[in-house]
Amino acid sequence: MASPKLSVIIPVHNESANIAPLCERLLPVLNRITPDWEVIFVDDGSRDDTLDLIRGVSRAEPRIGAVSFSRNFGKEIAIAAGLDHARGDAVVIMDADLQHPPEMIEAFVERWQQGFLMVYGQRTDRSDETRTKRGFAQVFYKLFARFGEIPLPEGAGDFRLIDRKGVDALRTLGEKARFSKGLYAWIGFKATGVPFVVEERRFGTTKWSFRKLFRFAFDGIAAFSTVPLRIWTYIGFLISFLAIATAIFFTVRTLLFGTDLPGFPSLIVSVMFFSGIQLMSLGIVGEYVGRIFAEVKRRPLYVVAERVGGAAEVSSDIVPDNYRMRRV
Template sequence: MTNSSASPFSPPILSLVVPMFNEAGNLDGLFDRLAQVLGGLDASYEIVCVDDGSSDDTVARVVDHHGRDPRIKLVELSRNFGKELALTAGLKHARGRCVVMIDADLQHPPEVIGEMLEKWREGYEMVIAVRRGRDDESAFKRSAAKVFYELFGRVSEVQLPRGAGDFRLLDRKVVDVLNAMPEHTRFMKGLYAWVGFRQVTIPYDVAPRAAGQTKFNAFRLWRLAIDGITSFTSVPLKVWTFAGMLVAAFALLYGLLFIVKTLILGIDVPGYPSLIVAITFFSGVQLISLGVIGEYLGRVFSEVKQRPLFVVRQAVGFEAETKDEPR
């Protein structure tokens, strides 16, 4: 079989990047499914598992599977850096001519990989798997996703395909461009869209989680949305510039109204209620605008520190690679 006879010293055709965080209960089923699917493809492959600071025995299980199949490799991060940086670590270690990102919980069906490879061989440089629907999610999450995609599409310089996540195939040239990007606040779906290249979408149905629970709570999703918007547009800053002009114009008109009432019409105007309302309103506007500015300043602060994107505790299965191989 082609994928089993390839030399470990030569880069494979296909690399799978699998970010993991406390996924020990899913690994046996994951590797069994991947072996069945990848074994039927005419392509050599490797599976790059990225452990993002798991507290269970995810690392031990991956190492055990590596002992049975050296094509299964491990990149263990020193702590939890988040999924975006776990994907980044996987892309930097992947050696394949094309790379597929797939979740460890089997909600991304491995059977789609074959169709992705076919599209790649047709000349597409990015094959995006798009979910057919969101019936498996709560009404709140569906509504939040709809609002985010609508807002992002209006204010950003790039467009995100509706229903697309990290499940996709990237050509080596796309991976090299992504690896060359040094930015620390990484919204991967936005970066995929920004780099461009020849793209195509294929539909798929999301499967239930094989085991465990999702690691993305409402707060993490909110942070991801904020990172996405602030990483790809300066519109929030411009909005507050416009809002400041409107507030200044409103204050000027309001002041003129008081002048007319008191000096021309001779009407006494009670000051305390209107003053309290005005102070409260303007204080709220200022706090919100400072928060927006703080988000952008925080990103500048993160970039200028020039810290590494992630720290690798150990890498298992990469010993056979030589430094002169293409990365």
């Protein structure tokens, strides 16, 4: 099969209600752009009939295919699998819940034809989110900009178009603790943003709880910075300085005024405080050690249970060494 010009990767997890509405809006857009396109759904261990609906759509339109995981591996891994299977000259990544308007793909392609190798959707409004979520998002981006290896474009997410050169570069990155937003920026290439407004989710509920978002944010910081490790070094020096200063203070006080009855509550508070500091620092070190452990095991990023349609064949135009370790 000849290489299609445009590939669209759509990670899905229990999105059965959104498959038909998405295809109704997406396919006319792709047909207006080019007849050479493919859509690859990556089923991330759905427990509903998402995959059955995709099979039905694929029978009616052979340019639609799917890769189904053996279990839930997470959205970041699903994106990596989609990049492995996409064969287009340009690859679009988008969500299935229609919060990413399919009509924006035309604007992405226009920017791509102008010479940009990375075109990302840049959301202009976060009024649909709670004040707490917006606040934590602002804190995360400020921390990443301050301590991360590379800056992240404000408002940019996974909704984007990536040229084949960028796709090939991303496929060489076999790390397991993936933070795709950071990887997009890390590979570089000429990039530009296209403003868009996130639409309301029509069916289903978001899969991103506050706990998952917090974990995802920490993964992003840990994957692109060693500052969390260095912070505890600084805290250790500070506590040591305070301890020496306190010892000098009590020594001088004892020499001048004599001893007094030591306070038991203050002793307990001090022990608990420093114990907490030690446990927190060990926890941060453990997070990094855990990531090292996950990498050295060299397990595959994902396991494919089923492929649907010809559009889900593995791309073989570039097969780096680390990719060989995770092909299935």
